[in-house]
Amino acid sequence: MADDLGYADLSCFGRRDYETPHIDSLARDGVKLTQAYANSPVCSATRTALITGRYQYRFPIGLEEPLVNRDVGLEPEVETLPRVLQRAGYSTALVGKWHLGALPDYGPLKSGYDQFWGFRSGSVDYFSHNTIGGHDLWDGTQEVHETGYLTQMLGDRAVDVIEDASKSHQPFFLSLHFSAPHWPWEGPNDLDESKRIQSSGLPIWIVHLDGGSIAVYAEMMKAMDRQVGRILDTLDRLNISDNTIVVFTSDNGGERFSDTWPFTGRKTELLEGGIRVPTIVRWPAELPAGAESEQVCMSMDWLPTLVAAAGAPMTPGLESDGMDLLPSLRGGKPQERTLFWRYRNLSQRACRSGNLKYLKILENEFLFDVVEDPLERANLKDRQPDAFETLKADYAAWEATMLPEDPEAFTHGANGADFADRFGVGD
Incomplete structure (x- = not known):
């Protein structure tokens, strides 16, 4: 799982100013999912859905x-994907980002992982491994101090x-959750930028605003691609590639230097660019090579899909809001479904059913055909009033089954005025 990766940030999904040959090879040898979504436009929420298989x-x-x-944090008693596989005889490891709660009450080792090596917060400096609250690099429950560029270290x-x-x-x-290409904007040769950030004494989310460039972003992406290549080479060397499932995806849409074409929007927004993510799955023994699937899917689908692939039982208490993607990945007809999102900043709401998407931002409501109009510019709510009312009612019925929003929760989002100016959605 990449962090803050835009839909077109891989060359196999359209990026033009750099190449990601190793990740591209997954698409050449596996199935490329062109209508895949993150459960949320931000990280902790999506990671909750990924590990539980449920709406966050x-x-x-x-x-x-x-x-x-x-x-x-993620309560230890909650059933999780790694715990199900652990019971089925799998060794389980998380390498990289956790971001689902801090010690002593929460952590990967309490939620089904046998091993953890990585960081617990939302982002760390790629060289100093420092975050808002100080140093953040762990081997299990022990803090470790090792030098190196984080993307390389996670690959190691x-x-x-x-x-x-x-x-x-x-x-x-293995859950390999990279920090790349999340800010701070530091490629493998940007140690001086890391020193600048540390010497500033400012929080990294402030310092990153005036850093970076498209060229630096390219170096961050190429560094991650090289580590994916090392993983694939290791599987080949050990002669286990054919029967090893590799999934590549992102936790949400892209940020400052990302390419989200043909969509508009970005991280923190329920426009397609904030939630549509590049996704590829390779399983040479079972799935066709070089295939594309139009199956609409979501982060929470990987729990039922991987549990089914492993032949593990869906035990009582392991309920999932997701679906098993294997039939469609094997070439079956895409299954119709309805998916839902909400995000507290600007009171965003969304529901997709078929090609139509209901979207609400503040008090402004829209109906888009996201296949024919991926930029979400033609509001169809007056042309198709019945469909608009149906999706709006579906959203309301679904939301009534979820926990209410927590007004104390932190909300990282676009500046409201900036959002309104860019998309014409009110004051």
Whole structure:
């Protein structure tokens, strides 16, 4: 899982100013999902959905947009994807970003992972590994101080996890959650930028606003692509590629230097650019190579999909709001479904059914055909009033089954006035 990756930030999805050959190879050898969504336009909420297979709004941690300096987290008793696979005999490891609650009450080792090596907060400096509250790099529950560029270090650790599992002849589940290309904008050769940030004494979310460039972003992306290449090479070297499922996706849409074409919007917005994410799955033994799927899917679908692929039972208490994607990935006809989102900043609401999407921003309501009009510019609510009212009612019925929004939760979002100016949605 990449962090803040725009829909067209991979060359196989349209990026033109750099190439991502190793990730592209997954699309060449697997299935490219062109209508894949993140559960949220920000990270903690999507990660809640990914690990639980449920709409994040069913859990207090899922109401965080994202989690910042609050004693909230993924409760250890909540059923999770790694725990299900753990019971089925898999070794489980998280390498990279957690961001679902802090010690002592919350953590990867309390939620089904046998191993954890990475950071617990939303972002860290790529060289100093510092975040808002100080140093943030962990091996299990022990803080570690190692030097290096974080993307490379995560790749190193992921390779070790795979090699160890292969030596033990145990099936494994590895969550490799990169920080890239999340700010701070630092490529492998930008140690001086890291020193500038540290010496400023300012929070990294403030300093990052005047840093970076498209060229730096390209270097961050190419560094991540190289580590994906190392993972794939390791699977080949150990002769386990054919029966290893590799999924590549993002936690939400792109940020400052991202390409979200053909969509508009960005991280924190329920326009397509904030929630549509590039997604690829490769399983040579079972899935066709070089295929594309138009199946509408969401982060929470990976729990039922991977549990089904592993042949693990969906135990009582393991309820999922997602669907098993394997039939469509194997070439079956895409299944119709309805998906829902909400985001507290500007009171955004969204519902997609078929090609139509209901969207509400403040008190402004829209109906878009996101296939024929991916830029979401032609408001069809007056042309198709019955469809508009149906989707609006579907959204209201769904929201009534979720937890109410938490007014104390941090909301990271676009400046309201800027959003209104760009999209003409009120004062």
